Amino acid sequence: MSQDQSYVRVDNTLGNKLFDGANIIVLTIIALVTVLPFIYILAVSFTSPEEAAKGGFILFPKSFSLSAYQYIFSTDTLMRSLLVSIYVTTLGTAINLLLTCLMAYPLAKQTLRGRQPILMAVLFTMLFSGGLIPTYFVVSGMGLTNTLWSLMIPNAISAFNLIVLKNFFQQIPDGLEDSARIDGCTDVGVLFRIVIPLSMPAIATFGMFYAVSHWNQFFSAIIYINDSDKWPVQVLLREIVILAQSRIGDTGFDETAIQPQTIRMAVIVFATIPILLVYPFLQKHFAKGVMLGSVKG
Amino acid sequence: MNAQIRTTGSSSSRPGGSTLGKERVSRRSEWLRELIKDKWMYAMLLPGVFFFIIFKYVPMYGVIIAFQDYQPFQGVLGSSWAGLKHFERFFSEPQFWQLFRNTLLLAIYNIVFFFPLPIVLALMLNEVRVERFKRFVQTMIYIPHFVSWVVVVGVFYIILTTEGGIINEMLFALTGHKIAFLLEPSWFRTIIMSQSIWKEVGWGTIIFLAALSGVDVQLYEAARMDGANRLRQLWHITLPAIRSTIVILLILRLGTFLDSGFEHIFLMLAPTNRDVGEVFDTYVYVKGLTQAQYSYSAAVGLFKSFIGLILVLGANWMAKKFGQEGVY
Numbered sequence: 264m265s266q267d268q269s270y271v272r273v274d275n276t277l278g279n280k281l282f283d284g285a286n287i288i289v290l291t292i293i294a295l296v297t298v299l300p301f302i303y304i305l306a307v308s309f310t311s312p313e314e315a316a317k318g319g320f321i322l323f324p325k326s327f328s329l330s331a332y333q334y335i336f337s338t339d340t341l342m343r344s345l346l347v348s349i350y351v352t353t354l355g356t357a358i359n360l361l362l363t364c365l366m367a368y369p370l371a372k373q374t375l376r377g378r379q380p381i382l383m384a385v386l387f388t389m390l391f392s393g394g395l396i397p398t399y400f401v402v403s404g405m406g407l408t409n410t411l412w413s414l415m416i417p418n419a420i421s422a423f424n425l426i427v428l429k430n431f432f433q434q435i436p437d438g439l440e441d442s443a444r445i446d447g448c449t450d451v452g453v454l455f456r457i458v459i460p461l462s463m464p465a466i467a468t469f470g471m472f473y474a475v476s477h478w479n480q481f482f483s484a485i486i487y488i489n490d491s492d493k494w495p496v497q498v499l500l501r502e503i504v505i506l507a508q509s510r511i512g513d514t515g516f517d518e519t520a521i522q523p524q525t526i527r528m529a530v531i532v533f534a535t536i537p538i539l540l541v542y543p544f545l546q547k548h549f550a551k552g553v554m555l556g557s558v559k560g
Numbered sequence: 561m562n563a564q565i566r567t568t569g570s571s572s573s574r575p576g577g578s579t580l581g582k583e584r585v586s587r588r589s590e591w592l593r594e595l596i597k598d599k600w601m602y603a604m605l606l607p608g609v610f611f612f613i614i615f616k617y618v619p620m621y622g623v624i625i626a627f628q629d630y631q632p633f634q635g636v637l638g639s640s641w642a643g644l645k646h647f648e649r650f651f652s653e654p655q656f657w658q659l660f661r662n663t664l665l666l667a668i669y670n671i672v673f674f675f676p677l678p679i680v681l682a683l684m685l686n687e688v689r690v691e692r693f694k695r696f697v698q699t700m701i702y703i704p705h706f707v708s709w710v711v712v713v714g715v716f717y718i719i720l721t722t723e724g725g726i727i728n729e730m731l732f733a734l735t736g737h738k739i740a741f742l743l744e745p746s747w748f749r750t751i752i753m754s755q756s757i758w759k760e761v762g763w764g765t766i767i768f769l770a771a772l773s774g775v776d777v778q779l780y781e782a783a784r785m786d787g788a789n790r791l792r793q794l795w796h797i798t799l800p801a802i803r804s805t806i807v808i809l810l811i812l813r814l815g816t817f818l819d820s821g822f823e824h825i826f827l828m829l830a831p832t833n834r835d836v837g838e839v840f841d842t843y844v845y846v847k848g849l850t851q852a853q854y855s856y857s858a859a860v861g862l863f864k865s866f867i868g869l870i871l872v873l874g875a876n877w878m879a880k881k882f883g884q885e886g887v888y
Contacts (some may be wrong), residue, residue, distance in 0.1 A: 282791070286688065290688065290693075296703050297758065297762065298703065301715075303726070359765050360609055362608055365604045365605075368601075369602070369604050369605045372601065384612060390580025391871075392616065392619065392865060392866075393619025394844065394865055395841075395845060396625070397619035397620070397621075397622025398622075398855075400625075400632070401618050402615075419614075451600050451603075478708075479710075480708075480711070486849055487861075499716075500714060504710075504718070505827060531718075535707050546699065
């Protein structure tokens with residue numbers, strides 16, 4: 264599309280060249296401003312204590328050191344909270360996807376009786392909510408507080424994702440499903456053998472959105488989880504970086520040997536790495552997935 | 561909804577099908593038959609329906625504690641009624657106006673400083689003729705959207721702190737002074753906006769880029785024939801083409817006017833900047849969950865949800881007035 268467009272618009276006058284040049288320079292600066300902080304943090308987390316102590320802008324550390332990482336792994340705290348985050352992200356995303364698909368499929372059938380009131384009820388939750396305090400009482404009333412379930416169950420379905428997935432399911436030709444039924448498939452069978460496999464790009468996109476929100480989840484843990492053993496990594500990160508508690512966990516450390524600053528950066532790296540790892544794989548999906556959202560319900 | 565328009569899947573196995581009026585007598589049994597035939601469909605709906613009832617609708621019912629003196633041990637049914645006491649207290653609280661101002665100012669800043677930027681950025685990206693470079697820039701500017709607010713705030717802390725933060729190091733080298741960006745209330749809103757922009761501007765371009773990709777290329781060709789340069793093409797073709805997208809997103813934005821990004825503000829609040837930083841949402845948290853004033857904070861929360869609902873419906877009404885499709 265844009266390839267043809269640029270072909271049509273090629274016009275090598277001086278004005279155009281200036282226009283393109285300025286545009287490219289500004290965009291390059293914007294891209295750099297976006298990414299440099301990450302590179303800076305990564306670089307400092309790998310520098311030696313002496314170099315970090317001197318300060319200054321480090322993009323390519325002269326001295327390479329793993330001491331910050333050695334330190335954070337010498338304590339159980341980071342490992343434990345990483346495991347909590349990994350557990351909540353995988354199990355939570357599986358629950359999200361299962362429940363969202365199960366609900367979206369019947370709602371995609373325009374002939375199902377009672378579909379319309381349920382859809383309206385779901386839409387209404389996007390407009391109005393009981394708010395923090397009543398929700399807190401429901402979650403604690405169910406005995407979920409201080410368990411990891413409180414990070415997964417209360418947001419098991421996103422109303423927005425549900426509606427978009429429902430619209431996506433509606434576009435699948437009915438003929439495919441009919442033929443599966445003739446071959447003896449039940450409705451549940453049709454969903455899992457026909458509809459879901461055909462919708463993999465959409466489901467991958469939603470899976471990523473759900474996974475990212477679980478990994479980044481922090482406030483639910485603050486309100487529902489008192490036990491610091493069950494903190495996900497984002498809560499630990501807040502303790503260390505923002506509340507400036509540079510001692511994480513049991514092992515004391517010598518401030519002269521490791522800069523608290525490098526430790527903070529090393530923890531940020533660990534709270535971000537999973538996303539940066541999956542990013543290239545998922546990038547091709549999400550722009551498409553976001554566009555699904557613009558399809559009206 | 562009606563039986564006679566059943567055309568998909570499960571209905572095709574039903575012999576005959578029903579016609580209007582013919583089966584009015586047996587409508588009840590028809591209902592039952594469909595219920596049984598679609599039992600798996602309903603079974604699949606159940607977990608989701610329970611989810612919405614328990615975690616969305618029970619809390620809506622729970623807002624009645626805003627009109628009670630709620631005692632957790634007596635529950636919603638056992639607590640005594642208090643009428644509008646908590647609302648009256650909230651509106652007469654001197655802090656009300658402070659919260660109101662803080663929330664409103666952040667909302668206005670958002671519209672004025674944040675909203676136009678993704679549009680400008682999308683227009684710039686759209687003018688890039690080297691496809692590779694365009695994709696590279698896009699890849700870079702989407703990244704911050706995926707990191708948590710804790711990371712964003714943490715990165716800003718590390719860069720801005722007076723104890724070895726890189727920005728202050730440079731400032732000190734240039735001017736001999738340091739600025740306590742993170743403690744100064746006067747810097748609070750600037751930093752909040754910078755963080756929002758850094759995190760979300762790139763992601764915000766997606767929808768505009770999609771709208772731009774739908775512009776008819778012949779229009780550009782025609783404009784070039786008429787001697788329009790790139791800027792004029794931008795002004796006369798590209799911008800009008802995405803005007804409806806801009807209007808609808810602006811209206812949507814107005815609908816969520818009061819949502820100032822709770823996690824974000826919560827993370828940035830410090831004892832020194834509460835006067836400028838406290839918004840309705842963070843106040844609910846402080847009063848309710850840290851000071852256990854359940855009914856009072858539920859009242860504040862209800863007030864905010866109610867205003868939010870009115871704004872959404874009003875914005876949607878406006879959308880229809882503007883000849884847009886409306887969102888709901």
